[in-house]
Amino acid sequence: MQAGALAQKLGGLGVARRGLRGWIVPLLFGLALAFPWVAGDFYVRLAIEAFLLGAIALSVDILLGCAGLLSLGQAMYFGLSAYLTALCYLHVTQSFWLVAAIVGAAVALVAALLGAVAIRAKGVYFALITFGVAEIAGKVVHNTRALGGSDGLIGIPVPSIGLPGIEVALRNDRVFYYVVLVTVALVFLGVSRILATPFGSVLSAIRDNASRVPYLGYNPFWYKFLAYLLAAEVAAVGGLFYPLLRGFVGPDLFGFEISTQSVVMALVGGVGTLIGPLVGGVMITFLQSVLGSFTERHLFVLGVIFILFVRFLPGGLFGLLRRGPPK
């Protein structure tokens, strides 16, 4: 298929009628398609990592931008998914689809249990609960010898994805890149579609005025609950591929660093724009890598970016493209 045509089709599906963004998404997708042909192996692998981290940022945005819930523990679903994926490939099965189904179901279960608790808390308390739970999960994994303790799990085999009539071997970096790109693009389109439905409208209404929504006959709980489930699954998509990229998983995947970094990505790209967090994810990941080769002070730079964006550009980069005054 022609790359441009595909991109146009994808762009037309998800984000039509949004002014500038109508062509920016297909343009970015086209650039992403061309990327492995101009960049070296190192950067292709970095881009894969960027997309996977971008997925967590997208997951943060579903909660923060659409439902007004700040999660400081979204990395937990990334870590949970990564560990389950690693365990499945190491001990259970080599079938990509089976692993995806197991991980998806397990994450849904955990998110349902936790969501039911966390959603009841308002505002800042939601942020604190998510933070606290992720912290506990990370510590439990860190302290559990069966899960490799602080060393994590190593030697994760890289599987092939069985599609009708074809086996896609993820060993090849370029193939892996396109698989991740298409997956993340599909996730993005899916999320865009879901949030463009009345469900998304109710979520926005809850974000803007939570106390008025019940009077319109909607129960905010179920909407927030489903948004929470959706966000958890999106973060889990990142975790499904990450162990295959790195070959190992460690307890830091649950950690505060990744959780907050994903909030930075969402913030830099533009909260509430969905595409912004993905772009922010790519930008921050590359920036950290480039800076990391010059200096060890990448946390410092991350902090400064954070401060500058919160202070001067709260809408993020894509917020600039929006019409009307920033929120």
Next chain:
Amino acid sequence: MLPYLHFVLLPQVIDGLIIGVALALVALGLTMIFGLLDVINLAHGEIYMIGGYAALTLIGWGGGYWSAILLVPAIAGLAGWALEELGVRPLLPRPDRAVVTLLLTFGVSLVLRDLAQVIFGTETYSIAAPVSGVTFLAGVPVPLYRLVVLGVGVAAILVTWWIVYRTRIGAVLRATAADPDMTASFGIPIRLVYGATFFYGCALAGLAAVLLGPIYAVFPTMGHDFLVLAFAVVIVGGMGSILGAVVAALLLAQVHAIASLWIPPVWAETLVYGVMLLVLVVRPAGLFRRMGEA
């Protein structure tokens, strides 16, 4: 049974008490700032860290421990005041101030932690205790210095309670927490109240850092590790509650100290967060009420 209680349990309880008091100082600052401004100061741990390095530097210059205990809270307080003045204040009018200030203070914490690594390196330093020797408390040997921590810490907590509940300044503080607009309309300079709250809360963190310096150590992530614990305290006690912060600090420190007898310390720490989670589920607003609420 009795010897077990006396020689195994009691020392842990005393240890927990001392750590709990220091923890309460950090948690008090966090909870006061939240109670007044709706700001979760994620840089609070780094203010504590600044306190640790300030003490280290002052003592290194030959200032002596006792001058550090007087000066460091002022330095940490000034750092907190600067954070409020330059970083937090411009964001206060925003409707989502709880979220944006949380993000901002998080950015500040990253920068400060990294700066500490640049200036002081990643080594751990220790501060020499100003008093040595051991005394006996109910038959249990306790280093004399730990009694100093206990005494100074309890005094600081009492002073805080006295200021908030028995002085005119405290009345202004509580009024501001209850209704800032109404308080401002009485001619109270709210901005000054906010700045002073940040100063005082951060000064308490600085004091805690000087007190704990000789017991723990001074290193770049000291604040980060401690902040997570202080958070658990504030959540359990109730965000914005003075009494809650003190009670929860003592309680969680005991949970940690006593549980450490039977399970590895890392799991004891996990248990502390488990207690926090339980409180969040059962009583999301914490055990005690926010100051300024009747």
